[in-house]
Amino acid sequence: MRVKVILNPMADQGRGAAQAAVIQQAAQPFGGVDLVQTESPGHARELARQAADDGYDLVVAAGGDGTINDVVNGLMRGSKAVAQLGIIPIGSGNDLAWSLKIPTKIETAVQKLFSGTSQTIDLARIEDDQGRFRIVDNNIGIGFDAVVVIETEAINRVHGFMMYLLATLRTIMSYSQLPQTTIHFDNERVEQQITFIAFGVGPRGGGGFLLTPHAQHGDDLIDTCTVNPVGRLTMLSLLLSVVRGTHIKSKHVTMRQNKQIRVRSDRPLPIHTDGEMFAYPQDNVREVTITSLPAAIDVIV
Numbered sequence: 461m462r463v464k465v466i467l468n469p470m471a472d473q474g475r476g477a478a479q480a481a482v483i484q485q486a487a488q489p490f491g492g493v494d495l496v497q498t499e500s501p502g503h504a505r506e507l508a509r510q511a512a513d514d515g516y517d518l519v520v521a522a523g524g525d526g527t528i529n530d531v532v533n534g535l536m537r538g539s540k541a542v543a544q545l546g547i548i549p550i551g552s553g554n555d556l557a558w559s560l561k562i563p564t565k566i567e568t569a570v571q572k573l574f575s576g577t578s579q580t581i582d583l584a585r586i587e588d589d590q591g592r593f594r595i596v597d598n599n600i601g602i603g604f605d606a607v608v609v610i611e612t613e614a615i616n617r618v619h620g621f622m623m624y625l626l627a628t629l630r631t632i633m634s635y636s637q638l639p640q641t642t643i644h645f646d647n648e649r650v651e652q653q654i655t656f657i658a659f660g661v662g663p664r665g666g667g668g669f670l671l672t673p674h675a676q677h678g679d680d681l682i683d684t685c686t687v688n689p690v691g692r693l694t695m696l697s698l699l700l701s702v703v704r705g706t707h708i709k710s711k712h713v714t715m716r717q718n719k720q721i722r723v724r725s726d727r728p729l730p731i732h733t734d735g736e737m738f739a740y741p742q743d744n745v746r747e748v749t750i751t752s753l754p755a756a757i758d759v760i761v
Contacts, residue, residue: 461518463493463546463573464511466504466531468523471551473619476523479550479566483522486570493520493573498527508534512543518760519543520573524551525598529734532583532757533595539585541757546573552612552619553667553735556598559677560761576760581677583756584661586733589747596733597757599665599672600750602723603639603656604687606730607631608666609737621667628666632695639725645684646718655687655695657723659750663705665735672715673705680754681717688712722749 465487469477480495487493494516498504504521508531511519521531528547535541548569549557560579563569586600587593601609611627618626635655643650643657658665660672660683672683687698690712701707708715723729724747731739731748739745 461491461574462516463487463518463520464507464514464516465493465495465520465522465546465548466507466511466527467495467497468504468527469497471523471527473552473616475619476550479522479548482566483548483570486567487573490571490574498523502530504530505534508532516543518546518573520546520548522548522550524549525553525555525734526736527551528556529595529597529736532597535757536583536595539753539756544578544758544760546760548573552623553621553665555664555667555735556662558664559598559662560759562761573760578758579677579761580755580758582661582680583753584659584682585751585753586731586738587749588731588739588745590743590745594733594738595753595756596661596750598660598662598734600659600734600738601656601665601732602659602729602748603637603654604631604635605656605658605665605671606732606737606739607635607637609732609735610730610740624666624669628699632692632699637727638689639727639729641726642724643686644720644722645716646720648716650686652686653689655689657687658685659683659721660685661752669702670705671702671707673708674715678755679717680752681719682721682750682752684716684718684721686714686716688714720749720751723747
């Protein structure tokens with residue numbers, strides 16, 4: 461089996477570079493891997509596309525959720541991937557790996573690439589009103605949720621779940637944008653102001669927040685968590701419950717499951733996809749469509 465490992469040396473705030481030798485050593489008993497490191501944002505997408513074209517049986521993302529997202533986008537041809545995906549989780553959040561029960565110890569994760577089983581999972585596609593699109597493997601956030609991701613870009617001294625927690629607390633103290641939206645959940649039309657909408661192909665985001673706790677990677681449904689306008693004290697209360705996934709019982713929250721969701725806003729929307737920014741407010745994106753892609757990729761778990 462030919463295996464290409466795409467390592468993001470900047471994963472987990474620059475800690476990824478030290479893992480190249482660990483990965484190669486762990487793979488030696490199984491015949492080794494071809495390892496290449498990314499050199500710039502988005503480079504993993506091009507490397508994955510080339511690996512698929514070169515006929516590799518397994519293309520492995522060694523990094524965080526953003527690296528996995530890039531590799532997935534590189535492997536896609538239409539609505540299906542052309543090669544199997546492997547994951548070595550060395551990022552800050554590792555949410556997809558958590559959902560798929562992929563071990564975070566690097567040596568064990570490498571071993572599972574050769575001894576694990578294949579699981580077919582759904583993906584999603586987001587397209588904006590400017591014609592840009594991206595394939596998503598785990599989650600999307602619009603509004604407050606995306607502003608949290610922007611906030612993490614300025615945090616350097618902590619990482620992992622604590623980085624996202626700190627960014628969330630900072631955002632609660634400063635966030636005031638409440639867009640008026642028209643949302644089509646399949647055939648259901650909803651008009652309301654929102655604090656945010658979280659979309660989940662999988663259950664977890666931000667390294668430990670269960671925003672869509674019942675989302676499954678194989679049901680051809682996108683779970684959504686719509687949060688009404690609320691005050692800061694209510695946001696703090698919801699924050700505590702989101703860690704446990706019990707926020708779904710709150711009167712301020714509406715949970716849904718759909719195959720396609722279209723969101724239109726009266727103002728530019730901040731949007732993240734798998735923990736990386738898809739649209740900043742200055743990009744002036746005011747409408748997006750998110751569509752489920754069933755059974756779109758095989759992952760070694």
